[in-house]
Amino acid sequence: MSKRRRFKQTQSLEVRLAAKAEHLREKAKEAPSGTERETLLCKARQFEEGLHMSEWLRTPGLQ
Template identity: 50%
Template sequence: MQRRRRTRPTTSFEQRLSDAAKALRERAKRLPPGPERENLLRQARQAETAAHINQWLSSPGLASPK
């Protein structure tokens, strides 16, 4: 049985989401107005929202009650 090769990401989840949002916005900039551009901008907003939610969830203010 083969073992799965497992690698760890070199950047944080938040950084990868931010990079993805930036790349999506750059791609959208090069497109003319239309549904494809709007889809890319929507995906960029979703990535930014996910980064904010992840930051909020990992904040120390959300520690479980003791």
Template identity: 50%
Template structure:
């Protein structure tokens, strides 16, 4: 049986928090591949956090 978890924060909030954590981790590292990898992951997570906003934007709404 699959265990269900009730989320108290939205997916966007959790993704934004994850992006902030990744950036903070990257800030602790010297320039290099590992730092760039963390920053890339942070950008990807930030993009995902904003997808809902983009999908609900007036420009994407179907006209009647």
């Protein structure tokens, strides 16, 4: 039986999601127009939606 590898995250989820979204947007700027650029932008939007959802779930009214 193999052991699970565990990682201690040094940054919060929100910081990591925002950084990944920004990285994908920068990569999309460099990509030529077409499906690759649209895929990168779609993934960036998904990360941003995850960021917004995480922030929404952390609001005091929901706790």
